[in-house]
Amino acid sequence: MSAFSIRRATLNDLDTLVAFNAAMAQETEDKTLNEETLQSGIRALLRDEQKGRYWVAEQGGHVAGALMCTTEWSDWRNGAFWWIQSVYVRPEMRRQGVFTALYEHVRSKAQDESGVCGLRLYVERENDSAQSTYEALGMARTAYQMYEIGV
Template identity: 50%
Template sequence: MDILVRNAEATDWATIAEFNRALAAETEDKDLDWDTLCAGVRRLLEDVGKGRYFIAEVDGRIVGTTMITYEWSDWRDGWIWWIQSVYVHPDFRGCGVFSRLYRHIEALAATDDVRAVRLYVLKSNERARATYLKLGMHESGYTVLEAGAGD
């Protein structure tokens, strides 16, 4: 199967939003507000300073998406990229779609001032954890804590 990875375009917003909605429902049993989700996706697509979406396609069909956001590390004097919103259409899971997306991001990071590529995953999502570990990622020793306005 030939998997093409590309930068997302503004016209991809609806598919990205649908995939994000499916991700939230599948992994966290959350029903995201559609209007808020669409606004958030569009806003990121309009401002690469916020992050970037990547698309995986098979025969012109979008089958996977992910996004990176940026964190500056003074300790490392460089960027940390955070992989977020990972979703692969159920019909294409286990076919190497996320591996291609990840390797694409990894290659871009190697040509930029990126010190680390990170992501967070629900402890209960064993399949995703196994995929990330198989790709060479490792437990960082950090635990993510959160405060804020909720979901």
């Protein structure tokens, strides 16, 4: 049994999620995000489940961490992958099982929902700690590399 309660994020969590994402971008990529754009993006997702879902882990009435899931249709599998994104755990709460509680909750939800064929995530190449955590939870590195271009 987890020491954390997991729930779907609501608009009441908007400021927390904005702060988490801004901190994560600064920590992982040394990027300063535009707060107005970030707030609008998170608000849009919280209002439209088709865009994705946020879950938060709470302990003692305080949000300790959060993650977002979006979906990608796989024609090869005739199912949807849930992409785990925007993972953030408050620094003082790290290595205490917050991500594991969130991950297990999402995995359980995915297993219960028909049409979900797997969970995926991406991670910075140098983030050895996160990679070890994902592998310890049974996730495996894939053969894919990611490319992108802005439009």
